[in-house]
Each structure stands twice: as C-alpha cells, then as structure tokens.
Amino acid sequence: MISQKMLSLFLIIITLTVNLVFCQTIFASQANQLQGVLDERSDGFFTMKKIDDGTVIMRTARNISVGDLYVDQNNNLFAVTEVAGDTAWARFLRNIELSSSFHQTGVTDISLLQVQAGNEANKDDNKIVIYHTHGAESYVPSDGTESRLEGGGILDVGKSFENALRDKPFEPIRSNETHVPHDANAYQRSRRTAEELLKENPIALFDIHRDAVPAEEYTETVEGKPTVQIQFVVGRQNQNMAANQSFAESLEKTADDIYPGLIKGIFMANGSYNQDLQPSSLLLEVGSHENTKEGAQKAISLFADVVESYYFGAEAPRDSEGLRSVALRSVLWLVVVALVAVGIFMLLSTGSREEFMYKIRNFFRKDLSVLGNKNKDGDDK
Amino acid sequence: MNIGISVLIAVSILIFLGFGHRALDRLQLTDKTALLILVGMLVGGFLPELSFFNDFGINIGGGLIPLALVVYLLVKAEAWERGRSIIASLLTAFIIYGLMKILPVEPTYNMALDPLFVIALTAGVMGYIFGRSRRGAFIAAVMGVILNDIFAFTENMAAGAPAPIVIGGAGVFDAIVLAGILSLGMVEVFGETLERITLAGKDRKMEEENRNKDNTEGDEKND
Structure with missing residues (x-):
C-alpha cells in the first residue's frame, strides 16, 4: 500500500x-x-499586432490570450500565437468570405419571403433581448465618470437600442439591472437576468458593454461622419461558439453592406459571457469610455438598422443552410466531447477492461430502469 | 427557429441534464429521486419566484430546491460530517467572496478560469478537504453561492445602491446548480484518483461490487 x-x-x-x-x-x-479601475486598464491596453510586420490590428482593454481569434473590419481572420506584455502577436489565417455562412440563400425562395413577411407583421415573434452585465459602465465625456454604481451611461445606450428597435418590426425586451457590485460575479448575476428574459423566446440576445481604450480606436468614418464603432465579442468557452460566431459574421456582413465601418470587428475571446444559454447571443462593445455617450447612442441606432436588415432585408432570411450546418457541427462536437469526458472518467474510475464493461452494462441497465423499462426481477441478461 | 439551432439547444440541455443526473446520483440518492429533483429544478425554474422583500426573491428551481436538498443532506449526515460541511460552506462563501473581488471582472482576464469554474473548484476543494465527501462538496458549493448572493445584496444596500436579487434566478442553469454539479464532478475525479492510488485493485473491485449491490437494492426498494 x-x-x-x-x-x-x-x-x-x-x-x-x-x-x-x-x-x-x-x-x-x-x-x-x-x-485604479476594476475592469479596464487606464494605464494602457493590449495591442494585437501582425507577427509578420508588426502592423497594429486592434487595441482593446480586454485581455488577449493565445488561441484568441479576431476578424477585423476587412474580414481578415487572425489567430493569436504569442502574448508578450501588452502586445499580442497574431498570425494572419485568411480572408474569410462572410457570405459563406448565411448569405448564400438569397431571396429566390418565395415561401421564405412569405414567412419573412408574416414574421415582419407580428412583432411578438421577433423579440430581442437587451441587457447589461456591467450596468455601471459609463462614458467619461458625457457622464463625467467611467463607472456609476446606481446605473451608468451604458443603460442609456441600451435604451436607445430599444427605442430604435421598437420602430422596426421587433419587440425589444430590455433589462435595466446593473448587476452590481462590479466584481467577477457580475456574469453570474446577469445570467439570471438573461435566463429570465429567455422565457420570452427571443430571437437574439445582446449584452451591451463599452471598451476602455482611447476614443480613436473606436472611431471611424461612416457615411462621411465620424462614428463610434461597435465590436462583437464571442465567448470561446461554450458550446454555442460556432453558432454565435456565424451570427456575428453575418451581422458584420450586413453592416458592411449598409454602414461600412460601423462594425470594428469580431473578437473570439476567453470566457463564456452567458452565451452558453442560447445561440444568437452576442456581447457588444459600443465604443470606449472615452467616446461620448451620444456617439454611442447614435451608433447603436445604426446597428438597429443592421439588425433589421439582417432579419428582413433584401438578402434575408439569412439563417438557413449555413446556420443549420454550423449548429449541427456544434452538436456533433458537443456529443463527442461529452463521450470523451465520460470515457476518461470511466477509465479513471475503473482501471480494468472488465470493470469498465461492467459499468457500461450497469449504466444501461440502471438508466433503462429509470425510464420505466426496468426488468422487475432484476435480471440483467 | 432554425432546426440546427433547435437541435443544438436540445442536445445541450439533454447532455447537461444527463451529467446533472449522474452527479446528483452520487449524493446517495436513488436514480429516481435524483431524476425527480432534476426535473423539479427544471420545471421550478419556469415558475414565478418567491419574493420576500421588495428586491429579494428566490427561484424555486434554482434556489429553493437546491437549498432544500442541502438541508436534507445535512439532516441525514452524521454529526461530524454535518459540522464539517457547515464549516466548508462558510469558508467557501468567504473565499469565493474574496476571489470575486480580486479576480478581474472580465472572464477574458482569467485565462481558462471562468468565475463559475473558480466557484466550483473552490467548493470542490474545500468540501473535499473538510468533509472528505461528495455531499460536503455539494453543500459547500450551493451554500457558497447562496451566501455570496446575500453578501452582494447586503453590500449593495450598504452602498446605497440597492439592486434586486433573485437567488437561483436562472433556474437549473443558475450558478448555484452548476457549481453544485461541477463540484461533485471535481470531487468525483479527485476521489476516484485517490481511490485508484490508495486501494489495491482487488480490494477496490470488491468495494465496487458492494457499492453496486447496495445501489441495486436501494433502487429495488424504491420501486
């Protein structure tokens, strides 16, 4: 022993x-x-650079880890291969064709158009959830502070999004919860808000945030005017990542069509962000704390147009074959991971082939009994 | 809704419930009782929450049923295990509270450690160290999260910025249930590893057979 x-x-x-x-x-x-702050780096930020020539890809106050992916404004996909200090070195993978996921359907199918028209008429079928995990976040130029415990400027941005969607064929459902205190448990608390709102059976969930980098990082000329940009964040640590990524890519493609430059990019980062609760969930970074709140409100109103175009525009509906195949691939991945996890645990707990097989037989026998097919005599032959 | 998305949601829920059932099964509950509790959590999550004060409530599936299960486990436990589980719960609650204050707010800062995993890991380690039992870990995890909700509520009140809180508001997908199940899984892995190390194969096989025999008898008694 x-x-x-x-x-x-x-x-x-x-x-x-x-x-x-x-x-x-x-x-x-x-x-x-x-x-000096809770979730932002006021002393600086992380910079993602191309490993080939050092060109800056993007800057963010969010941490960047090896394995993170980033789709920039020009639809170039990068993978982070090394992080040294405040610099993340990323390798260019390819220029992705965003239309490959959702945009291939077009409007050739008249039945789809009829469904689309029907959906547009009934706003209750098109509920969109808006909430704020970090409801204290604020915009310094407008709010005078970067964080306000009783409710920051980010709530006003959410309100603008709600108002803009209400003028369209959507039924927005917004939560004003701040989920304070502003600590690492905020996502656990906002999870309850998200789950509660999910009971309304929404078609999409948006968690509205703002970044913490210099204002120019989130400023771009859109339709000839300086406009605050929006960045999507997709959590990598959940089973819905692929579906959410496709959702984000499709929205970016739509935005590129009507408001080029509005979407800054898609950051596939560590974390779950409660996106495991439902596919078509996104975290939005609407500008930075150094942008004005009014600018962020304008940007989110433009984004409402993007959402409308995504669901009801000329190329809609976009979520057919592409989304289905992405989702089904995720299902396959999920099942494989679950089986591997079960297999590893069973190997760990048994240690011998005989005992492993015995447990397998026992598992089916016991589970079948739970489902009501148990042999009352207890004979497992 | 897209058929692929529907299938993805359905499979995710089924796998989660499958793991949840196997985890609850380890609390010396029968298969049927574990299933009943899981279904109760699932259905209870959709029922209106119970409100006690203006801003304080508890969800039936995500808060009340896990809490009731904890009380049941404490009542059934022997005195030494009960005491250790309570100590583990309090320590877990304080450690989680501290960790949530010093851990970065955004999960992107925490490498692979999503706050939820931190909670489950803390509860699993504390529960196992103090209780040396799966039940101890489950109790520590559930109570750790519930107490932290109460801490947060109190903190907001003290700060003059009251924010409503619903314990277990996300139902069966709430951190309370997830932490409980994850902590059970962690202790199971720790426990099995320890048993693999400390028990000789033959003795272990006999123990396994005895355990299976007990389980089978327990199931048949409940039929």
Whole structure:
C-alpha cells in the first residue's frame, strides 16, 4: 500500500494548486489596483499586432490570450500565437468570405419571403433581448465618470437600442439591472437576468458593454461622419461558439453592406459571457469610455438598422443552410466531447477492461430502469 | 427557429441534464429521486419566484430546491460530517467572496478560469478537504453561492445602491446548480484518483461490487 505517501503527495499538489490560484488572483488584484479601475486598464491596453510586420490590428482593454481569434473590419481572420506584455502577436489565417455562412440563400425562395413577411407583421415573434452585465459602465465625456454604481451611461445606450428597435418590426425586451457590485460575479448575476428574459423566446440576445481604450480606436468614418464603432465579442468557452460566431459574421456582413465601418470587428475571446444559454447571443462593445455617450447612442441606432436588415432585408432570411450546418457541427462536437469526458472518467474510475464493461452494462441497465423499462426481477441478461 | 439551432439547444440541455443526473446520483440518492429533483429544478425554474422583500426573491428551481436538498443532506449526515460541511460552506462563501473581488471582472482576464469554474473548484476543494465527501462538496458549493448572493445584496444596500436579487434566478442553469454539479464532478475525479492510488485493485473491485449491490437494492426498494 502506498496510501500515506501518495495521499500526502496528493494533498501537497492540491495545496500548491490552491496557492497558485491565490497568487494569480492576488497578482491580478495588485495589477488592477495599480490601474485604479476594476475592469479596464487606464494605464494602457493590449495591442494585437501582425507577427509578420508588426502592423497594429486592434487595441482593446480586454485581455488577449493565445488561441484568441479576431476578424477585423476587412474580414481578415487572425489567430493569436504569442502574448508578450501588452502586445499580442497574431498570425494572419485568411480572408474569410462572410457570405459563406448565411448569405448564400438569397431571396429566390418565395415561401421564405412569405414567412419573412408574416414574421415582419407580428412583432411578438421577433423579440430581442437587451441587457447589461456591467450596468455601471459609463462614458467619461458625457457622464463625467467611467463607472456609476446606481446605473451608468451604458443603460442609456441600451435604451436607445430599444427605442430604435421598437420602430422596426421587433419587440425589444430590455433589462435595466446593473448587476452590481462590479466584481467577477457580475456574469453570474446577469445570467439570471438573461435566463429570465429567455422565457420570452427571443430571437437574439445582446449584452451591451463599452471598451476602455482611447476614443480613436473606436472611431471611424461612416457615411462621411465620424462614428463610434461597435465590436462583437464571442465567448470561446461554450458550446454555442460556432453558432454565435456565424451570427456575428453575418451581422458584420450586413453592416458592411449598409454602414461600412460601423462594425470594428469580431473578437473570439476567453470566457463564456452567458452565451452558453442560447445561440444568437452576442456581447457588444459600443465604443470606449472615452467616446461620448451620444456617439454611442447614435451608433447603436445604426446597428438597429443592421439588425433589421439582417432579419428582413433584401438578402434575408439569412439563417438557413449555413446556420443549420454550423449548429449541427456544434452538436456533433458537443456529443463527442461529452463521450470523451465520460470515457476518461470511466477509465479513471475503473482501471480494468472488465470493470469498465461492467459499468457500461450497469449504466444501461440502471438508466433503462429509470425510464420505466426496468426488468422487475432484476435480471440483467 | 432554425432546426440546427433547435437541435443544438436540445442536445445541450439533454447532455447537461444527463451529467446533472449522474452527479446528483452520487449524493446517495436513488436514480429516481435524483431524476425527480432534476426535473423539479427544471420545471421550478419556469415558475414565478418567491419574493420576500421588495428586491429579494428566490427561484424555486434554482434556489429553493437546491437549498432544500442541502438541508436534507445535512439532516441525514452524521454529526461530524454535518459540522464539517457547515464549516466548508462558510469558508467557501468567504473565499469565493474574496476571489470575486480580486479576480478581474472580465472572464477574458482569467485565462481558462471562468468565475463559475473558480466557484466550483473552490467548493470542490474545500468540501473535499473538510468533509472528505461528495455531499460536503455539494453543500459547500450551493451554500457558497447562496451566501455570496446575500453578501452582494447586503453590500449593495450598504452602498446605497440597492439592486434586486433573485437567488437561483436562472433556474437549473443558475450558478448555484452548476457549481453544485461541477463540484461533485471535481470531487468525483479527485476521489476516484485517490481511490485508484490508495486501494489495491482487488480490494477496490470488491468495494465496487458492494457499492453496486447496495445501489441495486436501494433502487429495488424504491420501486
């Protein structure tokens, strides 16, 4: 028996792991204190650069990790391969054809047009959820502060989005919850808001935020005027990532058609952002804390036009074959991951082929019994 | 809704419920009881929440049923396990509260550690260290999240910015349930690894057979 030594070793590993987590978090805390803010870096920001020539791809106050993906304004897809200090080095993968996912359908199918017209007539079928995980976020030039506990300027941006959608064939449902205190549990609290609003069976969910980089990073000329830009954030750590990415790409394509430059890009970043709750969920960064709130409100109103065009425009409906195949691929991926997880655990817990097979048989026998097909005699032959 | 999206949602929910059922099954509940509780959480999540004060409520599926399960487990536990589980719950709540304050607000800062995993990991480790049991971990995880909700509510009141809170508001998909299930999974992996290390194959096989026999008898008694 190696119990005592191995047990001690195991406990030491656990202790070290816990200490490591604490060290990491304490380090992060100190970094935050130096920066003087909770979720933004006022001392600077992360810059994503092309690994080939050092060209700046984008800047954001969000952390950039190896493995993150970014689709820029010109639909170039980059993958982050290295992060050194505040610089993330990304490799150009390819120029993606956004139309490949949703835009191939067109309007050739008259039945689809009829469905479209029917949907447009009934706003209740087109509910869109708007909420704010960080409801305290504000815009310094307009609000005088970057964060307001009782409700920041970001709520006004959400209100503008709601008003703009209400003038269109949508039924917006907006939450004014701030989900304070402004800590790492905010997404856990906003999860409840999102789940509550999901009961309304919406067609899309938008979590409205703002970034924390210099204003020019989120400023672009749209229709001849300086306009605040919007960036999509897609969480990588959930089963809906592919579907949400397709949703974001399609919206960007639509925006490129009607308001070129309005969408800054799509950032596929670490985290879930409650996007596991439903496909067609996106986090929007509407400008930065240094942009004006009025500019952000104007931008989100333009985005409402994009949403309308996406669902009811000349090329709509866009969510047919492309979305279906993306979603079904996600289903396959999900099932495979689940099977692998179960397999690894069972191998770990059994250690022998005989016991593994016994557990498999036992699993089916017991589960069938739960479903009401149990052999009352307990005979498992 | 697109058929692909519908299938994706359905499969996600089924897999989650499947894992949830297997996890609850480890709380010395029968298969049927575990299934009943899971269905209760699912259905209860869609029922109106119970409101106590103006801004404070509890969801039946995501808050009340997990809380009731914790109370049931505490009542059924032996005195030593009950005491350790309560200590683990309090410690988990305080550690989570501290971690949520010092962890960066955005998940993008935390590498692979989404706050939800931090909660489950903390509860799993604390529950296992103090209770050396799956039930201890589950109790610590559920109570850790619930107590943190109460802390947050109190903090907002003290700050003069009251914000409504519904404990377990996301129903079966709430952090309370997810943390409980994840912590059970973690302890299961820890536990199985430890057992693999410390028990000789033969002894372990006998123990496994005895456990399966007990489970089967338990199921038949409940038929």
